Amino acid sequence: MSTRRETVRQALNESTGFRSAQDLYADLRSEGSKIGLTTVYRALQALSDSGEIDVLRTDDGEAVYRACITETHHHHLVCRRCGKAVEVEGPAVERWADSVAAQNGFTDITHTVEVFGTCANCAAAH
Known part of the structure; x- marks a missing residue:
């Protein structure tokens, strides 16, 4: 490197x-x-x-x-206000992505899912 x-x-x-x-x-x-x-x-x-x-x-x-933070495939919950991010696994998302790809004849798929919101600390501050 x-x-x-x-x-x-x-x-x-x-x-x-x-x-x-x-x-x-x-x-x-x-x-x-x-x-x-x-x-x-x-x-x-x-x-x-x-x-x-x-x-x-x-x-x-x-x-x-x-x-x-983790080496496994994951997604994020991200706070719009402070930028705090939490890594989350999403087995339902994985199944959905595989299913949609298969229905449309796609193989070797990748995906990115990010969920944006307001974290508890920022919500409490407003």
Whole structure:
């Protein structure tokens, strides 16, 4: 693994919640790193492709990333206000995805499911 990729992975390990590439880049630069934004994007893509990090799209379409807590396939509950994310398994989602794919003649499927809402702490604060 490249040193730059490891640098990005370490920054995600030290972060809480999901972070954008721009946020990670700014953090690394403020810590004195000479890493470029393009390198951050490449490292995030490689880490995502290998399943080492989670990636999801926010309501406005921005990709955000975080270190995986579990190595098994999972989905997320994400708070719209604070960004808190909880990893959840979804056997019903898995069965549904397999069924819909089979009904339409698709094989070798993948899927991503993210559920957005307001966490208990944010709901209590308002």
